[in-house]
Amino acid sequence: MKIAIASGKGGTGKTTLSVNLSAYLAEDEEIVLSDLDVEEPNSGLFINARMVHEEEKYKMVPEWKEDQCTLCGICQEVCNFHAVIQLGEMIMVFPELCHGCYACSELCPTDALPMIPKKMGMLKHLQNDKLSFIESRLDVGEEQAVPLIKQSQDYIDEHFTDDILRIYDSPPGTSCPVIEATKDADFVILVTEPTPFGLHDLKIAVETMKELKKPFGVVVNRHGIGNDGVLRYCEDKDIPVLAKIPNDRKIAELYSEGKLIYNEVPEVKQELDKIIAYLRTLKQGGVQ
Amino acid sequence: MKIAFTTKGTEWDSMMDPRFGRTEFFLIYDEENDELKPHDNRSSSNDAHGAGPKTAQVLFGLDPKVLITGNGPGGNAASVLKKARIDIYVGAGDMTVKEAWEAYKEGKLKKF
Missing domain, CATH: 3.40.50.300 (P-loop containing nucleotide triphosphate hydrolases)
Structure with a gap:
């Protein structure tokens, strides 16, 4: 119980x-x-x-692979927590805001956001x-x-x-x-x-x-x-x-x-x- | 040069909004043609998380060179603004937009 x-x-x-x-x-x-x-x-x-x-x-958080990214913007659209932001030709990731839902990573058409472990505690x-x-x-x-x-x-x-x-x-x-x-x-x-x-x-x-x-x-x-x-x-x-x-x-x-x-x-x-x-x-x- | 203010209204006489991420409006002043344009940011109140970086991204799209605000952005927003090469001046939270603009011109605002 x-x-x-x-x-x-x-x-x-x-x-x-x-x-x-x-x-x-x-x-x-x-x-x-x-x-x-x-x-x-x-x-x-x-x-x-x-x-x-x-x-x-x-916890698992996304890491941006610049050379694989086509800047399509899907990642920032699917993130409810603004943990992934597109700024011009750059994708910024805020690991502290990330809830580890994998949406950006899974929906990225070019695998430019693989999930990597980050120590949290x-x-x-x-x-x-x-x-x-x-x-x-x-x-x-x-x-x-x-x-x-x-x-x-x-x-x-x-x-x-x-x-x-x-x-x-x-x-x-x-x-x-x-x-x-x-x-x-x-x-x-x-x-x-x-x-x-x-x-x-x-x-x-x-x-x-x-x-x-x-x-x-x-x-x-x-x-x-x-x-x-x-x-x-x-x-x-x-x-x-x-x-x-x-x-x-x-x-x-x-x-x-x-x-x-x-x-x-x-x-x-x-x-x-x-x-x-x-x-x-x-x-x-x-x-x- | 374009200058952005965090504000609670859309006029020169409006009060500044001391907050960055959840500021109600941006006012963008274009020095070249002496134009003041508002941007409504009130939808940020719907963001449970990440209002700072989101608002910083919006500001990047408005393309100012200088931001005049009150308390100053938090860490995440500041890192976006740094990448966007926007200079930040703080301490204008209790002023009207007009007062904040004059204080900036007279060099009375602190650089963030």
């Missing part, structure tokens, strides 16, 4: 929930945790594990007893997170059997990287805070998950601050609230020291138990 932990708003507690849930579950069973927020991965700050494997990750595979941790990190200056997120999930699919629970710590927002990180998930947990900001962005995230036809539930973090808008919204819309993690200074202190919290704050463990119970019902209900 694949569980994606996402949110509309940033800084609601995706990583806190991901690392604590994963570490807690890994006390009893094999778990794969992957930080798919490749633009700024931070789950690793909370995971003590040894490196098993590290590899460079590449690193993937690390770490292990601590039953917890496997996969972190990908985009190189500074790279704009496209999606190819690296996809390759990270492919790596997990190749190296772990389907029966192992995967937890994907997803990027914030609702744009392409979030779609890539959640589209293969069997269930999505949307973490929010009970504030007007949290509710506003939660609504956008809910719309996104409905569009993707994903089953999802909400975890309220920092419960006790703000107002009851999020809870009333979830009730109105029949969205299950899986847990309410309390607002507690102790949690913030542990977090700021890079420590896990579920063993230190009993209420957190209780709330994680509720989430785990919900996930188990889902699994029995036929979600693979």
